[in-house]
Amino acid sequence: MRFTVRVWRQTGSEDAGRLVEYDVDDVSPDMSFLEMLDVLNERLTLRGEEPVAFDHDCREGICGMCGLTINGVAHGPRRATTTCQLHMREFTDGDTIVVEPWRAAPFPVVRDLVVDRGALDEVVRAGGYVSVSTGSAPEAHATPVARADADKAFESAACIGCGACVAACPNGSAMLFTAAKVTHLGRLPQGAPERDTRALDMLAAHDEAGFGGCTNTGECTAVCPKGIPLADIAQFNQDVLRASLRGAGGRPA
Amino acid sequence: MRYDEGEPLVDRAAPDGPLETRWERARFGTRLVNPANRRRLRVIVVGTGLAGASAAATLGELGYRVSSFCYQDSPRRAHSIAAQGGINAAKNYRNDGDSVYRLFYDTVKGGDFRARESNVYRLAEISTAIIDQCVAQGVPFAREYGGLLDTRSFGGAQVSRTFYARGQTGQQLLLGAYQALSRQIAAGTVTMHPRTEMLDLVVVDGRARGVVIRDLVTGEVSTHTADAVVLATGGYGNVFHLSTNAKGCNATAIWRAHRRGALFANPCYTQIHPTCIPVSGDHQSKLTLMSESLRNDGRVWVPVDPDERRAPGDIPAEDRDYYLERTYPSFGNLVPRDIASRAAKKVCDDGRGVGPGGLGVYLDFADAIDRLGREAVETRYGNLFEMYQRITGEDPYQVPMRIYPAVHYTMGGLWVDYDLQSTIPGLFVIGEANFSDHGANRLGASALMQGLADGYFVLPNTIAGYLADGPFPEVTDAHPDLVAARSDVEERVRRLLSVEGDRTVDSFHRELGSLLWDHCGMERTEEGLRHALERIPELRAEFWRRVRVPGSGEGLNQSLERAGRVADFLELAELLCLDALHRTESCGGHFRAESQTPDGEALRRDDEFAYVAAWEYTGTGTPPLLRRESLTFEHVEPTQRSYQ
Ligand SMILES: Cc1cc2nc3c(=O)[nH]c(=O)nc-3n(C[C@H](O)[C@H](O)[C@H](O)COP(=O)(O)OP(=O)(O)OC[C@H]3O[C@@H](n4cnc5c(N)ncnc54)[C@H](O)[C@@H]3O)c2cc1C
Ligand code: FES
Numbered sequence: 001m002r003f004t005v006r007v008w009r010q011t012g013s014e015d016a017g018r019l020v021e022y023d024v025d026d027v028s029p030d031m032s033f034l035e036m037l038d039v040l041n042e043r044l045t046l047r048g049e050e051p052v053a054f055d056h057d058c059r060e061g062i063c064g065m066c067g068l069t070i071n072g073v074a075h076g077p078r079r080a081t082t083t084c085q086l087h088m089r090e091f092t093d094g095d096t097i098v099v100e101p102w103r104a105a106p107f108p109v110v111r112d113l114v115v116d117r118g119a120l121d122e123v124v125r126a127g128g129y130v131s132v133s134t135g136s137a138p139e140a141h142a143t144p145v146a147r148a149d150a151d152k153a154f155e156s157a158a159c160i161g162c163g164a165c166v167a168a169c170p171n172g173s174a175m176l177f178t179a180a181k182v183t184h185l186g187r188l189p190q191g192a193p194e195r196d197t198r199a200l201d202m203l204a205a206h207d208e209a210g211f212g213g214c215t216n217t218g219e220c221t222a223v224c225p226k227g228i229p230l231a232d233i234a235q236f237n238q239d240v241l242r243a244s245l246r247g248a249g250g251r252p253a
Numbered sequence: 254m255r256y257d258e259g260e261p262l263v264d265r266a267a268p269d270g271p272l273e274t275r276w277e278r279a280r281f282g283t284r285l286v287n288p289a290n291r292r293r294l295r296v297i298v299v300g301t302g303l304a305g306a307s308a309a310a311t312l313g314e315l316g317y318r319v320s321s322f323c324y325q326d327s328p329r330r331a332h333s334i335a336a337q338g339g340i341n342a343a344k345n346y347r348n349d350g351d352s353v354y355r356l357f358y359d360t361v362k363g364g365d366f367r368a369r370e371s372n373v374y375r376l377a378e379i380s381t382a383i384i385d386q387c388v389a390q391g392v393p394f395a396r397e398y399g400g401l402l403d404t405r406s407f408g409g410a411q412v413s414r415t416f417y418a419r420g421q422t423g424q425q426l427l428l429g430a431y432q433a434l435s436r437q438i439a440a441g442t443v444t445m446h447p448r449t450e451m452l453d454l455v456v457v458d459g460r461a462r463g464v465v466i467r468d469l470v471t472g473e474v475s476t477h478t479a480d481a482v483v484l485a486t487g488g489y490g491n492v493f494h495l496s497t498n499a500k501g502c503n504a505t506a507i508w509r510a511h512r513r514g515a516l517f518a519n520p521c522y523t524q525i526h527p528t529c530i531p532v533s534g535d536h537q538s539k540l541t542l543m544s545e546s547l548r549n550d551g552r553v554w555v556p557v558d559p560d561e562r563r564a565p566g567d568i569p570a571e572d573r574d575y576y577l578e579r580t581y582p583s584f585g586n587l588v589p590r591d592i593a594s595r596a597a598k599k600v601c602d603d604g605r606g607v608g609p610g611g612l613g614v615y616l617d618f619a620d621a622i623d624r625l626g627r628e629a630v631e632t633r634y635g636n637l638f639e640m641y642q643r644i645t646g647e648d649p650y651q652v653p654m655r656i657y658p659a660v661h662y663t664m665g666g667l668w669v670d671y672d673l674q675s676t677i678p679g680l681f682v683i684g685e686a687n688f689s690d691h692g693a694n695r696l697g698a699s700a701l702m703q704g705l706a707d708g709y710f711v712l713p714n715t716i717a718g719y720l721a722d723g724p725f726p727e728v729t730d731a732h733p734d735l736v737a738a739r740s741d742v743e744e745r746v747r748r749l750l751s752v753e754g755d756r757t758v759d760s761f762h763r764e765l766g767s768l769l770w771d772h773c774g775m776e777r778t779e780e781g782l783r784h785a786l787e788r789i790p791e792l793r794a795e796f797w798r799r800v801r802v803p804g805s806g807e808g809l810n811q812s813l814e815r816a817g818r819v820a821d822f823l824e825l826a827e828l829l830c831l832d833a834l835h836r837t838e839s840c841g842g843h844f845r846a847e848s849q850t851p852d853g854e855a856l857r858r859d860d861e862f863a864y865v866a867a868w869e870y871t872g873t874g875t876p877p878l879l880r881r882e883s884l885t886f887e888h889v890e891p892t893q894r895s896y897q
Contacts, residue, residue, distance in 0.1 A: 012808060030533040030646070038538055038759070045757045045812065050803050053811055055326065057499040059539045060640075062424055063330040085643055110470055111809040118447070121327050125439040129432035130391045134311040134709045137382070137389035141346070144400025154393035154418060157425060161329055190391045 001027040001088060004096040005040065007052050010109050017109065019098065029089035033076065034059060034066065036088055037099075053112040061085040061225060064160030067167070068113055069100040074164035074223040082162065082225040102167035106174075106210040117163045119209035120177060126205030127198040127251065128181040130190050149187050156184040158226045165220035165228075171212030176220040178206050179236035180228045186239055196248035199239035204250060256831060259878030262516070262867050266671040266715075268371055272888055276375040279671065280714050284721035291316035294720050295479040297464055299451045299506055301328030303423070303701060304684025305485030306430035307708030313437030315713060317720075320477055321434070322446045322466060324501055324814075329431040332487055332499040333704065336423025337544050339407055339415035340701040342380040347404060351412040353377045358889055359410065360699065363589075364664075364692020365841035365857060366891040367519070367865070369884065371671060372690045376699075379706040384416055386709055390429040394418050408545055408697025409587050415698045420544060420636055426701055430708070450814065452742045454482065454510045454680065457734045460725065461510075461680035465742045469814065472807040474742050476735050480723040481679045481716060484510060485708065488663035488685035490523065492822045492829065493774075494766020496660035497529060497542040503818040504825050507667050507686050515675040516867040516880060518668035518688035520825065521833035524695055524842045525775050526661035527593035530644055531613040540659040541644060543616075543637055545697055548586045548593070550621040550633065551654065553577050555614050559604035565615055565653050576600055584896045591694060591775075591842050591855070592896060594658035598775045601657075608655045617653035658775060662700060664691045664842065665832075668867040668882075672715035673707060676867075681716055683707035688865065693841025746806045749816045754799035758816045761796050765819070765826055768792070773830050778846045782834040786827065790874060793823040824873055831868075835879065838862045850893070859891050 002025040010017030024040050031039070034056050041051035057065040061082040068083045070076035076086045091097065101109050106119040157180070165176040182199050185191030191198070207213075214233055221230045268275035286294065294317050298309040301323040309321040323331060343356040356377035361368060384402070388394065394416050395403040407415035418425040437443040448469040455463035455476060463478035489504035490496040511517045528543045554575045556568055577596060578585045588596075597614045600606065607613050622630050627650060631638070638649045645655070666689060667675050667682040674681050684704040691699060728735055768788055772781035796819070804810040839848040839855035840862070848856045863885075869878035 028534050028536060031536050032538070032644075035536045035538050039536060042757050042759060045801055045803050046755070048803070051812060053809055057325060057330055057501050058332065058335045059500060060335060060541050062421065063325070063332075063334045063499060064327075065325060065330050081643065085640075087643065087646070089646055114809060116470075117326055121329075121435065121445075121447075124432065125435045129436045130389065131436060132386075132389040132433075133314040134307070134386060134433075134713070135382075137385040140344070140385045140388040141401055143388075145396055146400055147396045147398050150393050150396040153391070154395075154425070157391075157393050157418075157428065158421065160424075161327065184393065185391050188391050188393065190389055 001029060001093045003027060003036070003091065003094070006096065006098045007112070008100040009052070009112055012111055013108050027088050029087065031088045032059070032084060033070070033086040033088065034084050053114045055114050056084055059084040062160060064162040067102055067162045067164055069102060069167060071098050074102070074167040075225055080225055080227055082160070102163055104166045104172040106172065107163060107166065119211065120161055120163060120174065122209050123174065123178055123202055123205045124181065127194065127201035128185070130185060131194060143189050145188060153184045153187040156180040156187070156228060156232055159228055160226060162225065164223045164225065166211065168219040168223040169212065170217060170219065171215060173214045173220070174206055174211040175214040175233050175236065176224065176228055178202050179232040182236045182239055183232040186235070195239060196243035196246060197251045199236065200243050200248065200250040203240055255876040256835065256879050257876050259869055259880040262668070262865070262880040262882040264369070264670045264882060266674065268671060272370065272374050275371050276378055283714060283718040286717050286721050288316055292318065294318065294723050295320070296481050296483060296716070297322070297477060297479040298483045298485060299464060300331065300485030300487060300684070300686070301431070301434065302331035302333035302485060302487055302684060303427055303430055303704035304686070304708040305483070306331070306427065306434045307705050308483055308485060308683060308712050309443050310430060310433035310437050311709055311713045313440065313442035316442065319437070319443040320446065320479065321443050322449045322451060324448065324450045324469060326447055328434060328445060328447060329428060331427060332502050333427045333701070334424045335499060336701055337420045337542065338546065339405065339417035339422045339698045340383070340426065341414050341696070341698045342384045342416055342702065343377055343414060344381050344384060346402065347413045349412045351414050355412065356380060356414065360690065360696060361692070361889045363694055363696040365694050365855070365894065366692065366859065366863065366886060367840055367884065368690050368692030370886060370888055375711065376690050376703055376706050379710045380702050382710060383702060383705045387426055387429050390433060392418065392425045392429045409584070409589055410696070423701060426705065430705070451486070451506045452509065452817065453738050454513045455735055455738045456513050456677060457728050457732065460678045462725065462728050463735065465738050467742065467746070470809055472810065474739060474746070476730070476739050478728045478735070480720055480725050481681065483681045483683060483712065483716070484667065484686050485684045486686045488666070489825060490660045490663050492765070492826055493660040493769050494762045495532065495537060495540050495770070497526060497540050500539060503821070505818055505821045507682070508821040508825050510667060510675070510677070510680060512870050513677065514870070515677050515680055516668040516869055517665070517828060518865050518867040519665040519693070519832065520829040520868070521773070521836060521843050522664035522693050522841060523660060524590065524662040524664060525594045525658045527590055527597060527658050528616065528656045529659035530641065531608055531655050531657035533609060533645070541640070542659070542661065543641060543654070543656060545590070547616060547634060547637060550630065551586065551616040551618050552620060553586050553614055553616055555600045555605040555607060565607070574600070574605070581896050588896050591844065595775050595844060597658055613655035613657045615653035616656045618649060619653070622650065662695055664689055664693060664695055668865070672718065673712050674715070674719065679719060681712055683712050693843055745817070746813065749800070749802050749813060749820070750806055752797060752800050752802070754801045756799045756801060758800060758802065758812055758819050761792065761800060762819045762822070765789070765792060765823060769826055769829070773833050776844050776846050777833050779834065782830050785830045786834065789823065789827045789830065796820065796823055828868055828877065831877070832866055836862060836866065854894065857891070857893065
């Protein structure tokens with residue numbers, strides 16, 4: 001197979017950046033999208049040009065490190081699939097493919113296709129945990145958890161933190177990401193004591209990090225490689241409302 | 254390459270007395286650091302996988318001042334995230350005869366009697382507290398309808414002691430540890446440095462006192478000092494280029510520490526997992542594991558005739574060789590990992606492999622679908638089938654899967670004593686990075702257990718005994734050892750960039766990987782190892798003559814990152830082969846063709862080899878020193894494994 005690949009090149013945050021066109025031939029349909037970029041990079045290196053920088057690590061769809069906007073869609077054309085799990089057989093021989101980084105104000109470009117997603121970690125630090133220090137845990141079977149709750153908590157906990165939801169959202173909102181964590185922990189008895197403060201604190205951190213508000217466009221869930229549902233955002237909003245009605249405040253800073 | 258015999262090695266921290274109370278007594282014997290003093294003690298933790306994140310979080314909770322480093326953009330992305338199957342714990346919730354002692358026994362035996370009894374017992378003992386801790390953190394383990402935790406039996410274990418969260422156990426456990434770490438970062442006890450790479454260890458007056466770090470975004474090289482350094486940087490499976498490890502997994506941190514004096518133990522103990530998706534072409538960048546659980550219902554076979562041309566579905570039963578069921582009638586498709594891997598290699602070496610290059614065997618679900626129905630198979634393995642189809646473009650409900658073994662885990666690593674302290678005082682090593690409690694072979698679902706045991710429960714206790722003597726004298730920026738370590742790193746970066754040769758980093762990595770895979774993989778021979786030992790130094794010399802690293806040292810340069818890692822792999826590979834050559838017995842994952850039983854099983858030679866081989870660095874290309882730590886078994890009597 002042979003492709004024309006138009007790749008976003010940007011040397012750093014100061015540089016304005018531009019799309020640069022490359023021809024990539026001898027592509028096997030069994031290659032993953034990132035392997036196609038590997039091939040391009042090997043050739044660029046031998047030609048004395050700088051290879052394209054892109055993030056990746058596990059290459060099996062679980063670490064959340066990869067993430068490219070391919071032909072305008074976060075993670076590309078295949079539903080529920082991370083960039084690293086996308087294969088070239090999904091494209092047609094001769095296609096032109098446009099590859100860009102995640103675009104969102106809180107995710108500044110580091111270089112080429114690499115962005116800084118540190119803002120997502122900030123949101124978790126605001127309360128995306130259960131406060132239980134090592135050694136203080138009760139026996140695991142002391143609190144049974146209904147299977148439906150455990151399963152639902154798992155589904156939300158499956159978020160890989162890739163940031164595709166933010167990249168896809170016209171408002172640059174990270175509500176799906178934040179809601180997934182609030183829903184995961186809020187659904188379990190272990191997370192219940194901090195349910196109010198968690199929701200309020202994570203929402204405040206989300207807004208402070210510069211993520212936009214949610215207007216229910218649903219673009220986020222459409223590109224989410226793990227299928228986190230919009231219902232999690234509804235749950236999050238409910239938790240925030242509940243916390244406010246109960247007169248809970250955030251945790252003192 | 255030769256080696257010289259060094260002084261025998263003794264674990265001075267090893268406890269004695271009754272096995273069952275060794276850990277309790279060791280803890281009681283450890284000096285404590287009073288809470289007010291902890292604030293004045295600084296600890297560096299490199300790595301944020303299960304081991305590193307759990308250690309950094311726990312040390313932070315205890316009140317130490319912790320600095321944590323990882324090369325990914327977030328600590329949550331460490332390679333532990335990819336673990337699928339589960340985590341073992343001796344809870345005996347099933348009442349099926351499990352106990353701490355049985356987990357201890359299975360681990361010592363599974364490791365082919367090459368691990369320390371005291372360490373393994375402690376691991377089994379702590380396993381239960383790990384589950385409690387993770388549940389309390391909100392890890393959504395699989396549950397039964399009654400609300401209690403579900404377990405499964407894994408990797409041929411006779412008891413059901415593996416806790417799991419669908420096929421994403423590593424992810425859920427790591428997120429638990431990451432969240433605990435996040436809480437400490439918010440509390441100010443831990444300072445997080447993502448996108449940084451440790452490129453050297455700083456040793457001052459014989460103690461580990463800091464690390465040299467390259468900021469992967471700015472390219473800046475800096476030093477960080479502390480009262481103790483903990484390495485939790487994972488395994489070195491990527492020395493083989495193709496493995497199931499994440500692309501960035503590397504040996505740099507432990508290798509640099511080795512060069513600074515830490516002994517490297519049992520480098521040749523590597524684990525090859527039998528069920529991975531085969532290589533599809535030269536472009537292959539990594540291999541994907543298909544969970545071991547598939548062997549519960551899938552049947553492994555190859556055509557009888559090497560010249561078979563028919564599609565698998567058209568090959569009648571009499572022309573198929575279900576070679577595992579044939580050779581191992583009582584265990585069949587469920588034989589241990591190393592045996593299944595070697596058997597697959599053998600049929601492929603005989604020319605009967607399937608798929609591209611003949612490097613694959615069928616894992617067939619047709620009988621399971623007939624027996625259980627498609628729906629039941631889908632419930633059990635649906636997500637794995639989907640993953641397989643995504644990668645290969647083939648539908649495993651219609652055509653048998655193709656699988657082949659791949660490098661998966663490294664049991665070797667830096668030598669540590671019972672306190673997890675290396676031979677450099679103040680340098681502690683945890684998780685897959687140390688030479689671990691798994692001996693010559695790790696049981697399924699035991700790496701996650703060990704990483705979390707080390708990080709949550711062992712290290713935070715044992716490190717206190719060392720830190721009780723601190724704080725140690727301040728190491729200023731102008732300290733000659735610090736300056737020297739930093740300039741070594743800067744010089745190396747400059748050298749890598751200045752070769753400006755005509756070969757890419759990846760081309761060297763691929764070549765090294767196939768050399769190791771062919772000669773130090775599933776089956777090792779004296780001849781093959783000697784060949785590899787001749788070839789590796791040549792390849793290393795060629796690397797430094799011909800490698801091309803584009804770009805500069807300033808700013809993000811992923812080629813430069815890879816070049817440094819491959820340069821270290823090119824040194825480690827030699828020690829790996831030397832260790833494999835010197836150990837003329839077979840044990841666990843280390844199979845020497847010269848040492849096998851009449852029916853082709855690994856033949857251990859306890860009289861000669863019941864020791865840990867810990868290697869001391871003397872210079873690149875100069876003979877290392879072999880320091881032997883002898884192993885004694887007071888509780889589990891060494892026996893020969895048999896799966897016939
Ligand atoms: C596909 C797969 C499936 C597996 N499934 C299971 C399973 O079901 N059960 C089981 O028990 N085990 C399983 N394992 C094994 C297990 O996942 C690993 O052994 C374990 O997670 C290792 O954890 P760790 O904390 O030691 O290291 P890792 O998780 O590898 O973390 C290493 C950390 O070190 C950092 N690092 C590395 N080098 C540097 C450096 N030079 N500078 C700075 N930072 C650095 C990285 O950024 C990372 O944070 C599996 C392994 C694989 C590959
Ligand atoms: S590289 Fe890990 S999810 Fe894609």
